Amino acid sequence: MEPPWFLRKAALKPIEETRMLKPVYFDTETTGLGSDAEIIQIGVVGADGTVLMDTLVQCQGEIPESATAVHGITKADLVGAPTWPEVHEQLMAHFDGALVKIYNASYDRRLLQQTAERYELEVPQLATQCIMRRYADLYFDGQWMSLVNACGYERIDVSDIKAHDAAGDCEMTRRLDAIMSADELRRQARAEYRDRLLAQKMALVPGDISGYPDFRQVSRPLGFKTLSQLRKRDLDNYEFAGRCCDTYGNPGYLFKPKDQ
Structure with a gap:
């Protein structure tokens, strides 16, 4: 019997193929930054802003006070929350056929991998895009900044969103991505107009x-x-x-x- 798709190794998709993938936005809150840190909250939001997944997740270790100071989640908040094996398949299903857009993708991908490995579960090779890196390269010569600051620079209204909440950060990332995409379309349109005008001039x-x-x-x-x-x-x-x-x-x- 063939194993489910999320347990099969997947080849990395060529860049041109990622344009055909549906975008989803992914974010986590965790117990820390190190190699023993675990995911304790998952957020997945669709391209239209629909919340596809928003759940706390039980962890095996403790939650340091320094982590709680950032996201406000304590061990007591996780009582009754599902364990990682109970959410793993559902999460992987949201990534199937998707371009997963993440603010600081290398961090969330690492935490996703190391949390799954605690339970001997596999994560397929995902098609991801780092919105943090894209924003830094596009506007700040490669210098990255926090998601909240990036939204502030672009004057994006996030007053209805709680920061350092997984689903909330997904929505902030989605709004920032929309601003960048619109800006890129305007730049492309201007470049195409300049090219057409130059061709008309050269025709003389x-x-x-x-x-x-x-x-x-x-x-x-x-x-x-x-x-x-x-x-x-x-x-x-x-x-x-x-x-x-x-x-x-x-x-x-x-x-x-x-x-x-």
Whole structure:
């Protein structure tokens, strides 16, 4: 009998395939940071903000006061909570066919692995994206910051969310990711517009310009424009005039009004 999918080893998916995966947001609260730390709270949120999983989890060890000071969870809060083996299959099912988006992915992936290993359970190789690293690389030259600070910088309203709560942090990550994705779409649209405009400008340049004059920087006639100075509104009213160069000697093209 074939074992369930989450106990089978999975190959890492190519980057282009991750675009076809459904996004889910994952976060944990734990007993600490070390190699003996355990997950004591799980949050999974869908792309539309639906809470797919939000549960406390019993741990074998104690919860240090330093950890409780961060997330507010005590050992007494876990009385009656499910054990890891009772939530493992459900959690893995949420990851099946998903791109798991995590703020500080390396940490949560490690805690996921070491908590499961306590119970001799396996975690498949997941397709993950670190939103912390993506945000740092996109806006802060690789310098990472806390999730709360990142949301603050982007002026994201998180007043309805409790920080350092697994499901709450998932939702904050989802909102931050949405802001970045919208910004990336705007950047891409602007880049595509610049490329199209450049192609339209270059269409004004003849294939053979050997017979055209070479205007130096100091001899440009009044009203002539360089390639960079041409605007979209100019394309129907200007024509190629010749070669030119900038103040640094870089070669370029010059265009004149059609009535000159």
